[in-house]
Amino acid sequence: MIRVTQKATATSWISVAEIESRLKDTDSTSEELGALAVLAASGLDQILGRPAALQGYEVHSVGDDIHNKTLYLPRFPVDPTSITVAIRGEVVTDWTCADPSEGRLFRSAGWPTGDEYDAAGVPLISVSMGRAGFVVPDQSKGAWGASTAYAVGDWLRPLDPSVSPLLFLCTVAGTSSASTEPTWPSTPGEEVAGNGALRWKGYEVEELPDVLRAAAYLTVREWDEDRPEGLMSFRSGAFSEQYARVAESAVPMIAREVVAGYRR
Numbered sequence: 001m002i003r004v005t006q007k008a009t010a011t012s013w014i015s016v017a018e019i020e021s022r023l024k025d026t027d028s029t030s031e032e033l034g035a036l037a038v039l040a041a042s043g044l045d046q047i048l049g050r051p052a053a054l055q056g057y058e059v060h061s062v063g064d065d066i067h068n069k070t071l072y073l074p075r076f077p078v079d080p081t082s083i084t085v086a087i088r089g090e091v092v093t094d095w096t097c098a099d100p101s102e103g104r105l106f107r108s109a110g111w112p113t114g115d116e117y118d119a120a121g122v123p124l125i126s127v128s129m130g131r132a133g134f135v136v137p138d139q140s141k142g143a144w145g146a147s148t149a150y151a152v153g154d155w156l157r158p159l160d161p162s163v164s165p166l167l168f169l170c171t172v173a174g175t176s177s178a179s180t181e182p183t184w185p186s187t188p189g190e191e192v193a194g195n196g197a198l199r200w201k202g203y204e205v206e207e208l209p210d211v212l213r214a215a216a217y218l219t220v221r222e223w224d225e226d227r228p229e230g231l232m233s234f235r236s237g238a239f240s241e242q243y244a245r246v247a248e249s250a251v252p253m254i255a256r257e258v259v260a261g262y263r264r
Helices: 016-022 030-048 210-225 242-250 253-260
Strands: 002-006 055-061 070-072 083-087 090-092 096-099 104-106 125-132 140-143 155-157 167-172 191-193 199-203
Touching: 002 125, 016 030, 016 210, 030 210, 030 242, 030 253, 210 253
Parallel strands: 140 155
Antiparallel strands: 002 055, 055 125, 070 104, 083 090, 083 125, 096 104, 155 167, 167 199, 191 199
16 A cells, blocks of 8 residues: 655656756747646656655555565655654564665564554554655755745755755745855754755755656657647646556657666
């Protein structure tokens, strides 16, 4: 069982601003390009085998009889600090996130096997993931910028990524300093002051890889030039899940091959 506990604030793999900056010859409006980007994300998610955008999840699972010490989470990458694990309803801490990028949890005592639920409906293994998936372009402000207004929920990275491996979430809105970048911590969950009321908190999450963003651009560009049958009347206000099947089948082969490399 997989249940979304915190829905993504954005899902597109590429921003409209980037599409417009790269797609010079188009008659489509910003709204239409945004609609195509949403649709492309839906099709690309299907090929990826999971939603790419950062969300919260609850997963019920059982151990593997063969690879008993490793539990593979169905949603990844995952922020290790956002994970809580319970076995038969009791929280356990004798595990490590061996590979956040691949969503692998290691437990030397092994993960229990058997029925997913007991007679009372209690899951054998329950994993809560507060943050799993990638920070997508519409969630990210990129690198820190001077004299920039930031809203709660915005993500950014330091100007020099070697300063800290974390991405930072705006927890209190404000405007950044005109000259001084914050001293970014390297410890997940640590807060840092920006300028005035502005506040940030660091998390071990990942931005959507450039190559996946490129796959989204290629898809939108091809559809903008020659929209597949079934997409001609698509608008963002009319989106429904029925378009996901059309989108998946219409994704260009080169984009499919790129995305397939990020499946487990």
